[in-house]
Amino acid sequence: PYHIGSGTAEFGNGTTTVQAQIVASAMSTELSRVSLRHGDTDAAAYDTGAFASAGTTVAGKAVHGAALRLRELLVEAATTLSGRDAADVRLCPDGALVDATVIGFGDLIAAVDAEHRQESATGPRVVATGIERGDLRSIAFNVQAFRVAVNTETGAVAILQSVHAADAGTVMNPQQCLGQVEGGVAQGIGSALYEEIMLDGKGVPLTPVLRTYRVPQMADIPVTEVMFAETSDRLGPYGAKSMSESPFNPVAAALANAIRRAIGTRPYETPMSRDRIWRLGRT
Template sequence: RPVKLELTREEQFIATSTRHPMRITVKAGADKDGKLTALQLDVLSNTGAYGNHASPVLLHACAESIGVYSCPNKKVDAVAAYTNTVPSGAFRGYGLPQALLAVEAAIDELAKALGISPYEFRRRNIIKPGDPMLSPPGSGYTDVLYGSYGLDQCLDQVERAMQAETPKTELSADWLIGDGIALTMIDTVPPDGHIADARISLHEDGGFELTVGTAEFGNGTSTVHRQIAAAALATTVDRIHLKQSDTAHGGHDTGAYGSTGTFVAGRATQAAAENLANDLRIFASTITKTDPETCALENDAVVCGKQRVSFARLAEMARAQGQALAASGTSTGTPRSVAFNVQGFRIAVNKGTGEIRILKSVHAADAGRVANPMQCRGQIEGGVAQSLGATLYEEMVIDEDGRVVNPKFRDYHLPSFADIPRTEVFFADTVDSLGPMGAKSMSESPYNPVAAALGNALADATGIRFTAVPFKPDRLWPLLHEKFGS
């Protein structure tokens, strides 16, 4: 019989996995021209009582946080330690937000020491198409390719937006103003670590039934999959009926995680739709007695020369002949492309209380050809909002025995809508050669640079480098009081 598991709020805190807490030390060097000469990471990760995702999270965090920079000398020492705390596991960003907080802080400090703007310093050192991406021995990262490249555009877009005039906010002399940015790249799941199947068939009414194994989590994949199929079949989205995450009808899908909904399941959908489109051309050519090469799909029909056969007519004739017009597609997620994201903040910090107000939030993303700009913009805004929760408010307090002290929302502060600023979102103008219809993944990546960018803005405003999130007033106040007094 079906079983439903319902956890209490306290059980949600202790029986589900958390993000990996990390202690990170970064060493970075550059020459007088502002070119990086060395990057070194020393990482200690708390994997909790069980080694859930310990190694792959470390690999992802270390490889991609410094892999986005071109540097001749890189070294990583990383260890995951068992402790008596709640087990750590897979969480949005998969280790990158923790590593970026440290790496992007070091990049900013180095730029400041050299007297170079944070934007220009990054421009001189980010990877470019053709540059090797970090591939530690045995990592399997050899299948990560530049499907498209828009990181330079993202930097330019954020810089222009941050330089644009901001509506004036009346603030007293107690408030300090600072700007900060951070950038990141991210790929999808490990090589051949994900399999997605899709199947699509022609209905009697000339519409289509698309079956995919992946699930919709509010990220818009159900719409995007229909858009991909509709584009390949020269029809409209309303003509695509979607069945998803139904084990009785769909093929296999490893799961809706690892930024695979569009990039992997979308590729399977595109393959299935293109296979069916080819079958429709061939079937129409037999009816019209023409060369399949002369047939093309157009406005819910196949046009062969001067003859036009509607999809509904094709379905009717196929049924009469005992034929089913259906096709399948599969994707393993290999090879993989990388998405790029840049976040910028302007903040005000009250030196007397430690309160932070976000005056401006800007995010630019290289998402390839964006299938649904409104949904993708919402995905990015949601990623920034969720990350701000971890950056400014959320803190799981653990006692000496490894117990969670605050497993209630009255003690664990989640941001409300009023706490979240408006984020300006920009897209780089790229078309990815590996993704479905030129699209890239954009599920986890918006989350990743947020804490690092806000940390850099905090340092710019106060002249103090705060090294641990969340940046709560009670954590900031002692150092602010020491520097600025009461």
């Protein structure tokens, strides 16, 4: 029975799943009873944008605020109907549980003040709004380590081991967050070792297609061992921090450090391609 209107847009990082989880947790219901409409100004009038790691810590916090307000309204309605204190009311998937009696959503909605009710195609509903502008946000921390082997005859770099530690606060969805870390590391390896736009001296790209613009293949990407720090952030919903782009950040530096230890010379230019590493090995 719960419907979320979120201004932010989903682009594959799992924002919508996490926002639905936030509402399900706040309303003590099942995830299957939560639906979400996003990226639509008819659903939410304004959003700061789906960028800068804002999906959970900004949009998610706004959703959390709206869910807490809605919970408060439903609990107040249950106290009015039952005559009991708010501490005696527990929300459940079918309404509000007071002692052994479940007060259904129809009765709860009818008992909510009219200013918080709204007519819809499916009947009256209670509406609550949450706003978060992202003025106060914590920073995620990421550490990357590599073990590499460098072929000094060809300059080829082989990644033998990849380990990543991330501080995402309370990890809202471990599988999705794991995927973000693995994807960030893979993208970082691409920019650190392979990807380069080459120009002809007049500004015309010499690498206009993926056949010439080298991106990592599956065989180039190692399995990354991912470890999440057990922390909780007081600013984020349920103690969560952002993750998004941050796993990308330490990858190139960690690879450069590993290559320096292998050949004795530090690379300062990316991508650390075979020709550049071959030349460094001869300095």
